[in-house]
Amino acid sequence: MRTETERHSPSNVPTAAGEAPHTSLTATAPGQIRVIKRNGTLVSYDDSKIAVAMTKAFLAVEGGTAAASSRIHETVQQLVEQISATFHRRMPSGGTIHIEEIQDQVELALMRGGEHKVARDYVLYREEHARLRAQSQAPVEPHPSIRVKKSDGSLEPLDMARLQVIIDEACAGLRDVDGALIREEALKNLYDGVSPDDINTALVITARTLVEKEPDYTFATARLLLDKLRAEALTYLEVAETATAAEMKSRYAEALPAYIEKGIALELLDPALAQFDIERLGEALDAERDAQFTYLGLQTLYDRYFLHDNDTRIELPQIFFMRVAMGLALNEDDINARAIEFYNLLSSFDYMSSTPTLFNAGTLRPQLSSCYLTSIPDNLHGIYGAMQDNAMLSKWAGGLGNDWTPVRALGAYIKGTNGKSQGVVPFLKVANDTAVAVNQGGKRKGAVCAYLETWHLDIEEFLELRKNTGDDRRRTHDMNTANWVPDLFMKRVFEDAEWTLFSPSDVPELHDLFGTEFEEKYTQYEQLAAAGKLKLHKKVRAADLWRRMLGMLFETGHPWITFKDSCNLRSPQQHAGVIHSSNLCTEITLNTRAGDEIAVCNLGSVNLAQHVAEGELDLDKLRTTVTTAVRMLDNVIDINYYSVDTARQSNLRHRPVGLGLMGFQDALYKMDIAYSNNQAVEFADRSMEAISYYAIEASSALAGERGSYSSFEGSLWSKGILPIDSIELLAEHRGHQYIDQDRSQTLDWDSLRDRVRDNGMRNSNVMAIAPTATIANITGVSQSIEPTYQNLYVKSNLSGEFTVVNPFLVHELKALGLWDQVMVNDLKYYEGSVQKIDRIPDALKAKYATAFEVEPRWIVDAASRRQKWLDQAQSLNLYIAGADGRKLDLTYRMAWYRGLKTTYYLRALAATTTEKSTIDTGALNAVSANGSATQAGPAAVPQACSLDDPDCEACQ
Template sequence: MNNEQKSERGDHMQSMRNTGLYSVTKRNGKLMPLDHAKLRLTLERVSKGYTALSVDAIIKELEKNIFDGITTQDLEKTLLLSTVVFIERDPGYDAVAARLLLQKLLKEVCGKSVEDVDLSHVYQDAFIKGITLGVQRSLFDARMLDFDLELLAQNLVTERDELFGYMGLQTLYERYFAKYNGLRFELPQTFWMRIAMGLALQEQDKNGKALEFYAILSTMRYTPSTPTLFHAGFPVAQLSSCFLTTVNDDLGHIFKCIGDNAQLAKWAGGLGGDWTNVRATGSYIKSIKATSQGVIPFLKIANDVVVAITRSGIRRGGTCVYLETWHLDIEEFLDLRRNTGDERRRTHDMNTAHWIPDLFMKRVLEDKEWTLFSPEEVPDLHDLYGKKFEDAYCAYEEKARLGKLNQHKSVPAKQLWRKMLTRLFETGHPWITFKDPCNVRSPQDHVGVVHSSNLCTEITLNTSQEETAVCNLGSLNIGRHIAHGQLDNPLLEATIKSAIRMLDNVIDLTFYSTTEARNSNLKHRPIGLGLMGFQDALFKLDIPFIASEALEFADKLMETISYNAIQASALLAQERGAYASFKGSKWDRGIFPLDTVDMLQSERGSAIEVSRAATLDWDSLKAFVQKQGMRNSNVMAIAPTATISTITGCYPCIEPIYENIYVKSNVSGEFTIVNKYLVEDLKKHNLWNKNMLDQLKYHDGDLALISQIPQEIKRKYQTCFEIDPVWLIKLTAARAKWIDQSQSHNVFIKGVSGSKLHEVYVAAWKMGLKTTYYLRTLGATQIEKSTLDAKEFGFTQMRQYTSVSKACGLDAPPDCESCQ
């Protein structure tokens, strides 16, 4: 632009300001008057069906934030943000914001503005061109062109875009939709179809299965984990979620595993590592006639390697390391996440977890001594569990007493337990997981040992020097299976059948960056079908989380999922053949997950406080499995689902809602969201208005402090910190009896109480839980209150709360997006 043009433009902009009008800078650089009529028509179009919303309010907010000469792109962004700020007033604004974002995406993909009447044709054209472009530019697998693109395009259901909320679509827009030269060329439904095609590449009836998968994905009844969403249909498609390794007490193997983990993390995998084999500090090394520095320095190296890796170019790597409670370095292991001490012996970026044998918990409860050993002197303890572990451990204690072991230390078990819980509270780590339930209840006890869980504590698979365990995850959206006030069992059964098939396909389609991962996955074929939206389902069923009906629903729901998931895997075995190591497995021996609860009770020698009641015909299913086999060694695991639940607009996995009003952040800024189910119920009671919103903000969503709200609504919408954590353990235990792997169970604690922590984690052990995940503590965060009336609520609008550890606050980003 020359000086004359700049002067002309400046005069024009000054003229617009003087007249109270605004001009818009078009993409070609020309200035045009802001078309207020078109703006209003656009807002009226995207607000269609939401009569309670105010177009005038959005326009007024927009006018406060624009300036003369604003670019078209900035005008679009400002209009979107001017809508988002009203989401707190009514969930309908969320839908309007999603429609505006979709309009922006359509313009980016198609290169022009698109009206509703053109949507079907535009979608079909964009899909065919997008798949073709992706293959031509080597972004997509060439086999994607083997599908009947015309047929698939004609079956795209554009109306399903309406299922997205703003945050879900924004998440896909920012991180998941395929791009070329910085521009996106995927729309929501073409994205789902591409995932479906990527999972049907090796199906005989490619088109039929792609359409079947698309129907499940696009209705959000089931969603694969992030690696599958990232890479399905790509030439190098790493679709698996998490990887588990065992590190041997050998320098070469230690660094091989560190290198392998770097490769696995590079391709979006979450990592779990068993380091119990590595000898303790002060142990003798024969080859160099010196003493070892123990496991801690190697964990520091592993920590720094993980930090250096960016998973799929999007997010830094993530890992969790496990150590058994008898390891002589366990006390230093407890301090890895502390902010004080020698930084060379700290790992601030990796997660840590205890791998606790039952004997330790017995010693805690009996207030007895606990002995720590160096693993090279007690080599068989690592692979033992149950009664055999107890016998061997006690024999080693006797050897130590007689002076036949070089390295050992005796500590009061209760003292060590207290320190474990203290560090967990202070730093959020190490997490509490239990070795014996994971192994006694494992279907694969005939071919190995479970030495650790994964990054999110829901995977329990065997590992060894020869095998890196791999798991492939996806989650059912339970809220999408509630119809007419009840669980739609036929719909759920159909979803599970397709979901198991998709997960099994992942095993043959995924890219393996290590030989050990490939060998393990193809031999055992484990998958992990989980769930999310449990809280949504309870809201729709009008069941409070604290009600006995919630426990009953959790139990029966998981029984239904388990039955149909096992049946689906057996049907796949009938079609495709059983997994290679099926013979001799618990499945082959007629032992199903429910049966293993009694096995654990027998090994432990104390009662597992869980009901054994069943309602389905398990005997006939056992007979079918023994005849046909299983396609997959493991079929169920409940992952955290933070990201995919955001995409699909439901609450994560098995958790209760954590706040009824909260601030959500993304790349565009922050905005306040109110629980849409709560708003709906308050509307039914004629209680939803600005004053109620202000009270929710003032009281940080605590309904107990708002007198106008009926007691039944307060009870229904209790948050995770208002619910007894032991009750949540009971719900998880009710599910656990049906699951062949584990669940990512967060523990929520309100207040500072060591005795309550002890009660919760002992309850988890007594009820037979395999693992727990984060300890979440209530911090003193508050909702933004700058919009409240100072005359009514005061000028500072601050209340005093007891400050609680922020070690693992709810606003902390999830480390394991692979499972999400």
């Protein structure tokens, strides 16, 4: 097969021996992309030549019949558009790419498009021509001909010795990473007059293309990126023009005081940071910890977290962690010792604060809290006041959960105007548009979730808010939605009974009632309606409404299903109010009240994988981590900037925090346990029990040091009722026949109950498991409690495209002698699944089953075991392959029956998609706009929770 992809010049003849290998050109014009040919010359990018080459590749495989030609033309056009879009997305301001990278993209596009025969021939063609070039060309030593263009316009020879040092440092200690390969491939991308930035870009691009063959190249790529970051920050801070990794052991201590001084002068940092012993803190910075970043993790920090001045980064990784630590230690008695303690926890990746804390700690506006919950009142002034609160909270990077149940339904009487209400939906449209208009500090999209109780008369229209059809004025395409489901509704579903919908203006008590009190009052209202004393109501079959809820969830990804009674009956704070909704990501369950109670939660997550050593959970290390983490979270409450006074008052009154976890799947790998296994369920139980025990213990110890939160008396804590004990309260109200939740325990909970009664609690709530989408990327572990999405896939986000490979799988396959290019191609073909690759042993197939290959019951059972220890909830995605109505019904009934408080996204693949998905959307892991891979067609391919869609990042 013949291809002409490399014909981006008048001739495609390889450079002959003796030809000048590089041609000096002026800088690339803004927006223009140029191609570096194999002989080093630069030519303009021309996608028509890619089209010609791909067409010939197809013809060589499929022949030139009229029918084939028509399909080929259409397919090639689509693929070329995808390839060009990739380059323009990567380089919106222009740049240079090597001819080999274009051919890599052609190969990838063919694989993604399902054109595997063409792709195979194309790969063979490239390999053969590479061999022929190697035979015909004499080795060319490029460095005498490559000069670097400095900022003043002068040219100097490329410093090959320093280049080698940077590459050697990047590869140090990494298995199967070839520094010589990075060097030689990167040199192909350099040309005379190249800028220092472009040298670094060539190194980074070269290393990252090798990640799919060896996962450790992700660390090498990150270390190469660090060279650029060091030059950028150190030059700005006037410490040095550049530095190697070895030199940073002393440079960090020099850079920190310069950073603090300049950051304060630029009004980026809180002047209070100057009170620290900067020299002592500088000595505590550990430069070696820079080496633990993956490429995705460091690039994410660089693009979105590091403070900058006019787009010049002034932070380095360890300075970044120290800034956050200092910001969280401001109110401590020994601020320097605590800052170092907090720094060590963050920089070791044992624990990570949530995104708002990382964004804003130590700055002039330290909005450190992750999420806010509000109740919307049933009056125009209150509704628009809540909109303003939403806007202010969103501005400072808070995710929002709004309880809309009090707002009267469509057709309800309005006394003031003697008219009829338009219902809740028009106001939801305004809330949707507010979230779009006010993004989170210019750093990410505004994000909000609207909650409505299942008895609300507008619930049927609420279910359709995310549909792409119907009146767009009554749609909210950018806002998340969730059902707030009472137990009585679920009982009616089980019993196949009727359900009555009301306007809250007619049944005002229902909003604040739960458990048996709700059931009694609801039944009374049904009797009044049956007697004709409540005109505005509607009877439906509960099972029919349940099916519509599940159908919309499958079709649009919304509304999520959350359970009102389990949230309230197991709440430690039920004496002080009512939980009316969860938050943006369904893990926070705190009281709200319209007008005077905006709930606030402050999040952070233990990296569980960092606490597994030699196949066992290290309980001593976990206790140390949790103790410090709870202290950091409690500090957030006092340091936090509150843009809304009501939120401040509520947060200081109850002091809730949400300690969660991430890296659960990585921990299982390290313990040699498959996710679909009773051992995994048991590990979920025991690990969460330990975190719960240590978190409650730490909060109680803080109460002894700092005092209990003000509303402690009357709480379940004050009565010696811990989260594990509150399951009985739920069972008593719901009925024991409607709950099946394990209650086994292994630690000394009796002594802890006594301590809590004696010391009190510093925090009304202590635990919640958030999605950790971003901070898991930063620390390089699996998200939250999720099973592995795929073992090999491409992740796209604002920072670019990243190849993600499961390093645990690769290292095991290497040990068995099974890791080679054929295995890479097989994983691509089977979209990251190992199940159909015959030569992989069955034990590994079980261990490395991906999210859609794990039966939902294992996810629910593990979640149930965690839920018994949590005083709040968990952000639980459900993955269902071969989804149909029966499977959805069974899974969500089971979630309720097992005692879960909430569920989050449904990741469902219809039965027609599970055999083998093909891709014709132009993007690997294509997904619908709402973030859930639920389309029942052949193009439906699952996507991992990304930085930008869905908006779970608003939590972490």
